[in-house]
Amino acid sequence: MPISKEGTVRLYDAIAPLYSFFRKITHKSDDKIMPFMLNSLDPRNGEVILDAGTGPGIYAIKIAEIARDAQVYGIDLSPNFLKLAERNAMKAGFNHIKFMKGDVEDIPFNDHHFDKIVCAGVLSAIPNPEQAACEFYRVLKMGGRAVIQEPNGGLGARDRYFLLLLYAIGLINPKRRGFSVGDIPQYFFSQRSLRKILEGAGFERVEIAEVGSSICAICSK
C-alpha cells in the first residue's frame, strides 16, 4: 500500500536535518550530476523557475545564484525541509526565493506558469510519478523545459546515504514516528520507464542521459 501524504510528511520531517547535512557534503563532492542538471536547465534572468521537491533548497539556491533576476520557487511537502531551505537560502544571501508547501502531484500553481522546472530525487519516492509528470507538463509554459534527475537503479552513493539515514531513524524509534522503512516505495527508474512516464505526460521531446550514479531527463514542452 502506498505511503499516505501524512506518512510522507512525517518521514521527511524526521530525516530533514540529517539528509540536509549529508546532501551538502555529497553535492559538493559530486562534480558531474549538479553541473549537468544546471547546464541542461540553463536558468536565465527573467525566467520563472520551480524546484519541485526542493528539500534543503540546494537547486533553488544554485539557480538563484546563476540567474539573479529569475523568480525562483521551491515547493516541498515537508515543513521541516522548507524551514531548512529558507535558512540555507538566507545564509547564501538569497532571501527572495519563495519556498512554500506544495505537492508535486498537485502543484499549487496555474497552468503555464513556469519557464523551467528542476526536480531531483523526488519521482522515485512518490506513489504516483505519472501524476507528477502530468503536473510538470501542466504548469510549464509552451516551449518550457523540465530537467529531472533520478537514481539509477538505486545504487548511487546518495541513495546509500539516504537508506542509511532511514535505517538510523528506524533504529531510534520507528513506531513512535509512525512509519517504517518498508513504507518507502522503492520505485527506481530505468531509462525506459522514466521516458515512458514523461512521454505519457505529453512532453514532445525527452532526452535521457546516464550521469554518474543517476539518470537525467531533459523534457521539452
Ligand SMILES: C[S@@+](CC[C@H](N)C(=O)[O-])C[C@H]1O[C@@H](n2cnc3c(N)ncnc32)[C@H](O)[C@@H]1O
Ligand atoms: C530525496 S529528497 C530530494 C530533495 C532535493 N530535490 C535535493 O536534490 O536534495 C526528496 C524530497 O521530496 C520531498 N517530497 C516527497 N514527496 C513529495 C511530494 N508529493 N510533493 C512535494 N515534495 C515531496 C521530500 O520532502 C524531500 O524533500
